[in-house]
Amino acid sequence: MDISHLQAQNRLILRQKITMMVNRYVVHVAQPDDSEGAVVAFAEQKRMALKEQVTLFTDESRQQPLAGFKARKVLDLAGEYDVVDGPGVEIGSFRKNFAKSLLRSTWNLQQPGLPTLTGQERNLPVALLRRFSDSLSWLPYHFDFGIGASLAFSVTRKWGLRDRYLIEIHDDRLDRRLVIAMAVALDALQAR
Numbered sequence: 001m002d003i004s005h006l007q008a009q010n011r012l013i014l015r016q017k018i019t020m021m022v023n024r025y026v027v028h029v030a031q032p033d034d035s036e037g038a039v040v041a042f043a044e045q046k047r048m049a050l051k052e053q054v055t056l057f058t059d060e061s062r063q064q065p066l067a068g069f070k071a072r073k074v075l076d077l078a079g080e081y082d083v084v085d086g087p088g089v090e091i092g093s094f095r096k097n098f099a100k101s102l103l104r105s106t107w108n109l110q111q112p113g114l115p116t117l118t119g120q121e122r123n124l125p126v127a128l129l130r131r132f133s134d135s136l137s138w139l140p141y142h143f144d145f146g147i148g149a150s151l152a153f154s155v156t157r158k159w160g161l162r163d164r165y166l167i168e169i170h171d172d173r174l175d176r177r178l179v180i181a182m183a184v185a186l187d188a189l190q191a192r
Helices: 003-007 124-132 176-189
Strands: 011-018 022-030 036-046 053-057 065-071 080-085 090-096 106-110 117-121 142-147 150-158 164-169
Touching (some): 022 176, 036 176, 164 176
Antiparallel strands (some): 011 022, 053 065, 065 080
């Protein structure tokens, strides 16, 4: 799928494949019935890396890079990540707001030419339950990104045995590669 076709998509599905040493993520176009359509991205994340770096590829063959994100520092509580396209040109960044994340995970996402988006867990009671009880870490979390009441995109975890998220993009100006990188990071980095 070329970049212009990817950029035209407003609904995507992110699915995590769990393996022993690596988290794998596959991103599909969401069909009208919420089933998985064509693959648009594939990523792998090594567990317990000191300086987080994830490359997104166009498919599971890992032949063509689509985008990637990399931590600016090693073990940073308010992690800042740069997002680049396949050739390595910066397309945006995101960072965790550590202070606000103590109660409800909060992220700031920046794309050149657009205002900074704030993403926060949608449900405060669920966020609090997940924070204060390790046995409830399986509770789903949902994130809404926007400016004030204006919603730019959302990432909603679907119930099931495996992690599966519906990504809905409401602002056509957003680079889909940046949105996909943020969605992968929400799952991969949430426990950090």
